[in-house]
Amino acid sequence: MxxxxxxxxxxxxxxxxxxxxxxxxxxxxxxxxxxxxxxxxxxxxxxxxxxxxxxxxxxxxxxxxxxxxxxxxxxxxxxxxxxxxxxxxxxxxxxxxxxxxxxxxxxxxxxxxxxxxxxxxxxxxxxxxxxxxxxxxxxxxxxxxxxxxxxxxxxxxxxxxxxxxxxxxxxxxxxxxxxxxxxxxxxxxxxxxxxxxxxxxxxxxxxxKGILWAEVEVVGKSAHGSMPYKGVNSFERMNMIVNELEKLKNKILKKKTKYNMRDTISKSPSFVMGGFIEGGGKVNVIPGITKFSIDRRLIPEENINAAKMEIETVIKKFNNRYKDSKVNIKFVSQGRPxxxxxxxxxxxxxxxxxxxxxxxxxxxxxxxxxxxxxxxxxxxxxxxxxxxxxxxxxxxxxxxxxxxxxxxxxxxxxxxxxxxx
Ligand SMILES: [Zn+2]
Structure with missing residues (x-):
């Protein structure tokens, strides 16, 4: 001006x-x-x-x-x-x-x-x-x-x-x-x-904000599409673990930083699943492995290790419940707030x-x-x-x-x- x-x-x-x-x-x-x-x-x-x-x-x-x-x-x-x-x-x-x-x-x-x-x-x-x-x-x-x-x-x-x-x-x-x-x-x-x-x-x-990126791998068992009972569908299991993580997400989103942010929504942490998805290759095959990403952003009051633990706990519980599949998580990038x-x-x-x-x-x-x-x-x-x-x-x-x-x-x-x- x-x-x-x-x-x-x-x-x-x-x-x-x-x-x-x-x-x-x-x-x-x-x-x-x-x-x-x-x-x-x-x-x-x-x-x-x-x-x-x-x-x-x-x-x-x-x-x-x-x-x-x-x-x-x-x-x-x-x-x-x-x-x-x-x-x-x-x-x-x-x-x-x-x-x-x-x-x-x-x-x-x-x-x-x-x-x-x-x-x-x-x-x-x-x-x-x-x-x-x-x-x-x-x-x-x-x-x-x-x-x-x-x-x-x-x-x-x-x-x-x-x-x-x-x-x-x-x-x-x-x-x-x-x-x-x-x-x-x-x-x-x-x-x-x-x-x-x-x-x-x-x-x-x-x-x-802090940043925590993870890759989640859901391992089931591949099988022919006509006989799904012979396999474990990793895509359907992914859907189930995503639902569990969604509950964690809703809990996390209730937190609010005391710091100024330009908009109110950003005052909360964020949790995005599926930015990256991989799995399945053919219509008549039960997918054996499905992968998806998590992008978790932390407000200044949060801590990376605690954020990792929250996610790991959900996965551990899930693995204990469903023994015929295995969910693995790898944290690929992180930076504290x-x-x-x-x-x-x-x-x-x-x-x-x-x-x-x-x-x-x-x-x-x-x-x-x-x-x-x-x-x-x-x-x-x-x-x-x-x-x-x-x-x-x-x-x-x-x-x-x-x-x-x-x-x-x-x-x-x-x-x-x-x-x-
Ligand atoms: Zn730039």
Missing amino acids: LFNVQDCRLTGMENKLRYYLEKNKAKVINLVSRLIGIPTINPPGKNYEEMTSLLERECKKLGLVTRKYITPKSIIDKHKVAGGSKRINLVADLNAGHKKVLHINSHYDVVPATDKWKTNPFKAVVKGNKICGRGSEDMKGNIASVLFALKALQDCGIKPKINIQLSFTPDEEIGGGTGLGYLVARGLVKANYAMSEGYSGNYISIGN VVSIKDKEFFKVAAESIKFVTGKKANFSVMPGATDMRYFMQKGVPSLGYSARGEEKWHSDNEFVCINSLVNTAEVFALIMSRLS
């Missing part, structure tokens, strides 16, 4: 920034378009070299000192990442001679695009207030906003009160362990305060900057989804999630980002950089 009723309260610096950002928005549109043009599709993780080269050039133009880290094979193997580009992590520092560091992370990989797109997903299309393209909202738009914020500070002659460190990392879309997770675990990045992907507008995220420790100064500066730009009171909320922000949070670094927005259609067809959000988000970042110390 350009010059609203609050202008009487703006200082010279803030006036200048807002004017600059609005007047030069072609820069941010141009950059996000170029980023969309490099299809960093993950899996398998393509064109990472080209992407990090472009970003490195942009950072150098802004006077940042850059370094690159290639994720070692041991980490790649540990996370079962196969194929694709070398995993390149770009870190860029702006040392303004201060003691503290504000780290801003962005991931540059994007999820694949289906053939349902109305336009080429890897060619940015600018129409009115929208820029359409894969990754525009998740999260190449934000990369452009952060760099635009630095450019604005520079061109307006405003010096940050804190050292700025940026990181551009791969593989958030497959868990982040081979991207930001690696940088943080190895101590290759430093932060007194951290920011990464999150909400937008007047919402800012302070944490992520995280909430940032509260840093008064950081949260205050962020809240004031957001209020300034959006005109609305900042709302600090926990996000249902998991983002790379958790790596800093787990280390006890005060962290906030904030990014440019489209329609929050992150992984869907015809994803877009709004130009006014790119500009406003850049303003929020610029204000935080110039106010936080």
